[in-house]
Amino acid sequence: MPPSPTTVLIVGAGPTGLTLAIDLARRAVDVTIIDKAPQFPRSSRAKGPNPRSLEVLEDLGVVDEVLAAGAAPPPMRKYRGGVAIADATPFADARPTPDAPYDRGRMIAQWRLEEVLRDRLATYGVHVGLGRELVGLAQDGTTVTATLADGGEIPARYAVGCDGGHSTVRKLLGVPFEGKTDETQMMVCGDVEVTGPDRGLWHQWFDEDGAVMLCPIPGTRSGWWFQAGPETDASGAPVPPSLESFQRLFAKHAGLPGGLLSEATLLSAYRVNERLAERYRVGRVFLAGDAAHVHSIAGGLGMNTGIQDAYNLGWKLARVAAGRADPALLDTYEEERLPVAADVLDLSAERLRATLEAIKEPGGGLDTAIVPRTDGLGDGYRWSSLARGGATSRLQAGDRAPDAPCRDLATGAPRRLFETFAGPHFTLLGFGTGTAAALRDASAAHEGDLLAYGVDAGGPHGLADDGGHARSAYGVGPGEDVLVLIRPDNHIGLIVSAADTRAVGEYLRAAA
Numbered sequence: 001m002p003p004s005p006t007t008v009l010i011v012g013a014g015p016t017g018l019t020l021a022i023d024l025a026r027r028a029v030d031v032t033i034i035d036k037a038p039q040f041p042r043s044s045r046a047k048g049p050n051p052r053s054l055e056v057l058e059d060l061g062v063v064d065e066v067l068a069a070g071a072a073p074p075p076m077r078k079y080r081g082g083v084a085i086a087d088a089t090p091f092a093d094a095r096p097t098p099d100a101p102y103d104r105g106r107m108i109a110q111w112r113l114e115e116v117l118r119d120r121l122a123t124y125g126v127h128v129g130l131g132r133e134l135v136g137l138a139q140d141g142t143t144v145t146a147t148l149a150d151g152g153e154i155p156a157r158y159a160v161g162c163d164g165g166h167s168t169v170r171k172l173l174g175v176p177f178e179g180k181t182d183e184t185q186m187m188v189c190g191d192v193e194v195t196g197p198d199r200g201l202w203h204q205w206f207d208e209d210g211a212v213m214l215c216p217i218p219g220t221r222s223g224w225w226f227q228a229g230p231e232t233d234a235s236g237a238p239v240p241p242s243l244e245s246f247q248r249l250f251a252k253h254a255g256l257p258g259g260l261l262s263e264a265t266l267l268s269a270y271r272v273n274e275r276l277a278e279r280y281r282v283g284r285v286f287l288a289g290d291a292a293h294v295h296s297i298a299g300g301l302g303m304n305t306g307i308q309d310a311y312n313l314g315w316k317l318a319r320v321a322a323g324r325a326d327p328a329l330l331d332t333y334e335e336e337r338l339p340v341a342a343d344v345l346d347l348s349a350e351r352l353r354a355t356l357e358a359i360k361e362p363g364g365g366l367d368t369a370i371v372p373r374t375d376g377l378g379d380g381y382r383w384s385s386l387a388r389g390g391a392t393s394r395l396q397a398g399d400r401a402p403d404a405p406c407r408d409l410a411t412g413a414p415r416r417l418f419e420t421f422a423g424p425h426f427t428l429l430g431f432g433t434g435t436a437a438a439l440r441d442a443s444a445a446h447e448g449d450l451l452a453y454g455v456d457a458g459g460p461h462g463l464a465d466d467g468g469h470a471r472s473a474y475g476v477g478p479g480e481d482v483l484v485l486i487r488p489d490n491h492i493g494l495i496v497s498a499a500d501t502r503a504v505g506e507y508l509r510a511a512a
Contacts, residue, residue, distance in 0.1 A: 004155075005143055005155040005156055005157055006031065006032040006155070007024075007029050007030040007031065007156065007158065007321050008024055008029060008032070008157065008159070008317060008321065009032050009033075009146055009154055009160070010031060010032070010033040010159075010160050011034060011035075011134050011146070011159065011160070011162060011163045012035060012161065012162035012164060012167075012169075013033055013034070013035035013037075013040075013118075013130075013162075014110075014164065014289065014303075014306075015046070015114060015117065015289075015306060015307055016288050016289030016290070016303075016306035016307060016310050017033055017160070017162035018114060018117035018121060019056070019060065019117065019307045019311060020160060020162065020288065020313060020314050021033045021126060022060050022062075022117060022120055022121050023310060023311065023314030023315065024317060024318055025121060025125075025126050026060070026423075026424060027322075029317070029318045029321055031126055032126075032129065032156065033121075033126065033128050034128070034129040034132035034134070034154070035128055035129070035130055035163075036131070036132065036133035036134070036149075036163075036168075037131070038130060040114065040115075040118075040128075040130070041114075042111045042191075042265075042266065046110045046113075046302060047105075047108075047215070047225065047300055048070055048105050048106045048108045048113070048300075049066065049105055049108075049113070049303070049307065050300065050301070050374065050375050050376045051102040051103065051104065051105060051376060051377055052308060052375060052376030052379065053376065054066070054067075054105070054106060055101075055403075055490070056311045057307075058418060059418070059421065059490065060120065061120060062116050062117065062120045066106060066113060067106060069108055069112050069113075069116060069219055070106040070108030070112075070219075071106070071107050071108075071216075071218035072104060073091060073104060073105060073107055073202070074107075074202050075087055075088065075200070075201055075202065076088045076201070076366060076367050077198075077201045077202070077203050077204065078204050078206065078363055079203070079205040079206070079253075079254070080207065080363075082205065082255025085362050086362070086363035087201075088365060088367040090370045091104040098404050098405055098467070098472075098473065099402035099403050099404055099469070099472075100402065100403065101403055101416075101418070104375075105375075108218055108219075109217050109218065109219065109220075109223075112219060132148050132150075132152075133148060133149040134146055134147070134148060134149075134163070134168050134172075135148065135149050135168070136172065137159070137172040137173070137285065139283050139284050139285060142157070143155050143156070143157065143284075144156045144157070144158060144283075144284045144285055146159060157284065157321060158285070158286070158317060159285045159286070160286045160288055160313065161286070161288070162289050162291060162306070162310070163291055164289070164290045164291060165273065165290040165291070165294045167287065167290070169291060170277060170291050170292075173285060173287075175278055175279055175282065176277070176278040177275045177276070177277055178275060179275030179294075180273075180274055180275070181271055181272070181274075182273075182274075183271060185296075186229070186230055186238055186269060186270065187227055187228065187229065187230070187270045187271075188227070188228055188229075188230045188238075188240075188241035188246075188249075188267070188270070189227050189228075189241070189266075189267070189268050189270055190226050190241055190246065190266055190267040191217065191223060191224070191225065191264070191266045192214075192223070192261050192263060192264045193222050193223060193261070193262045193263035194214065194222060194224050194226075194250075195262070196260045197214060197224075197254075197256075197260075199216040202214070202215045202366070204365045205253040205254050206364065210249065210252070210253060211228060211253060211359065212227075212228040212249050212250055212252075212254055213225075213226070213227040213366070214226060214254075226246055226264065228249045228253075229249075230245075230269065231245050231248065231249060240267075241267040241268065242264065243263065243264040247261050270297070272296045272352065274295050274345050274348075274349060275293065275294050275295075276292070276293050276338070276341055276345060277292040277338075279334060280292055280333060280334035280337060281333065286317075288306060288310055288313060289303075289305070289307075289309055290302060292309065292337075292338075292341060293305065293341035293344065293345065295344060295348040295349065296348045296349060296351075297348075298349075298351035298352035298369040299348050299351045299369050299370065299371070299374040300374065301344050301348055301374060304376055305340070308337075308340075308376065308379070309337050309341075312333060312336055312489055313333045313337075315424065315488035316329050316330055316332065316333055318424070324449075332386050335384055336381045336386070339383065340379055343379075347374070351368070351371065351374070355368040355369045377400060380396075380398045380399040380400055381398040382396050382398035384398050386398070386487070386493055387493065388493060388494045388503075389494070389495070390494055390495030392474055392475030392476055392482065394474065394475025395474055395475050395492060395495065396492070397492050397493060398491060398492060399491065399492050400490065400491055400492075401421065401484075401486045401490045401491060402473035403416055403417050403473070404416065404469040404470035404472075404473045404474075405467065405469055406463040406464060406465055406466070406469075407463065407464040407466055408461075408462070408463065409462030409463065409464055415463060417429075417463075417470060417473075418490075420453050420463075421486055421490050423488075425448075425450055425451050425488060426450040426486065426487060426508065427450070427451050427452075427453065427486040428442050428450055428452040428453070428504060429453055429470075429474070429483070429486065430452065430453070430454045430455065430457045430484075431455045431470070431474065431476040431480065431481065431482045431483075432457050432481035432482065432498065433456070433457050434481030434498040434499075435454060435457045435481050435482070435483055435498040436454055437501070438483055438498055438501045438504070439452040439453075439454050439457065439460060440460060441501060442505065445505060446504075446508055450504075450508065455470050455471070457481075481497065481498035482496070482497060483496050483497070483498055483500070483503070483504060485504055485507060494507045
């Protein structure tokens with residue numbers, strides 16, 4: 001007897017695939033996640049989630065573990081000729097604000113982040129299937145059938161390729177991955193054991209003829225991320241990464257004994273790739289993360305863009321699979337996320353160019369790659385068909401929904417807006433007493449699908465905006481009565497006046 005179809009098959013168990021699996025599992029969607037690796041990798045790779053991804057991880061219920069396991073980005077020390085000449089602390093002036101609780105990213109080894117995500121996924125009874133390599137993919141009008149290297153098959157209603165830049169799913173779909181590879185921009189990387197350098201700093205030795213960068217890996221005693229321009233042989237070809245090569249590069253640029261570097265693992269050679277999938281969906285199969293877009297590491301946007309792909313896709317897949325939304329909702333995944341990825345490619349390329357110019361001069365370093373836009377908080381979907389209109393003095397439909405500290409009127413306890421958003425539901429905020437009736441009606445009409453909160457408005461759930469932070473964040477003035485509908489991925493779907501009582505119902509019927 002053939003196996004019963006799973007609802008969603010996810011290929012690839014990195015941060016993107018795990019984020020999607022958690023988001024689906026918490027919505028009671030039957031999900032299967034596989035990876036061709038025979039065991040879980042210990043690669044550090046991406047250095048951690050940015051502020052927007054931390055907001056996503058909070059909604060998924062893992063941010064406390066990530067914060068505990070990681071560390072704040074350390075100050076950067078820049079050297080020339082082995083001599084320290086400048087320090088930079090890119091986030092020195094950053095502070096959490098009422099509308100944005102995370103003022104900087106968190107550095108954490110990718111393998112540790114994946115452990116946290118797998119543990120969370122396991123609470124839903126879902127575990128990654130290792131050693132399951134995809135070799136074939138077929139689909140008809142109702143089912144996707146994945147063929148594995150061992151001859152087994154996995155039928156599914158939908159499938160998502162989260163399997164990296166060399167994505168088998170993308171290749172099997174025949175989706176073009178247009179862009180370029182800059183062979184002149186190459187870096188050798190690895191996880192190394194080093195004794196001596198101050199672990200409270202991100203060391204960056206930039207010379208005219210090369211560079212070495214060492215960043216401490218949180219949660220380790222002597223582990224560091226090692227990045228460097230490669231050595232070249234007599235013919236000018238780059239020398240493959242190795243412990244011995246890393247030791248020579250370290251001695252040359254840091255001016256310290258190469259023997260201080262005692263171990264090098266997870267070695268790789270990195271070339272700058274800038275590529276974007278032509279489309280994110282073919283029938284019942286989707287692409288997310290590096291399978292859909294790759295770019296330079298400048299700004300640290302790769303893993304973060306993938307996490308946010310998954311966060312956008314999860315609620316849509318769940319609603320369509322449950323028959324609670326028209327299948328056309330799935331078209332908005334590409335509509336919203338492909339333009340974001342195109343913008344990320346441009347931003348990353350621009351930050352790489354700026355950084356390469358900066359390091360030509362003594363004192364230049366990787367801090368040049370960090371700009372406000374790399375925090376991910378400004379990404380929105382104002383162009384989307386799901387942004388049904390409306391605006392305040394600060395926000396438009398499609399924007400990220402801000403946080404704000406409030407007080408629960410029933411209990412008197414502090415309650416952040418992000419706490420009200422957390423979970424798989426839509427959220428309706430009503431600012432002003434004139435929205436109370438609309439909140440009650442919407443709550444009754446969409447019970448189980450929508451939670452309604454009155455901000456100084458009464459309604460099913462009352463919140464006191466004692467400090468005025470909520471009204472300020474949402475651009476609602478004193479005396480204004482405004483309804484704001486928040487999507488399950490914490491973006492604004494609709495902004496209307498309290499008098500427009502039918503708008504919320506029409507939005508949910510049409511877009512959800």
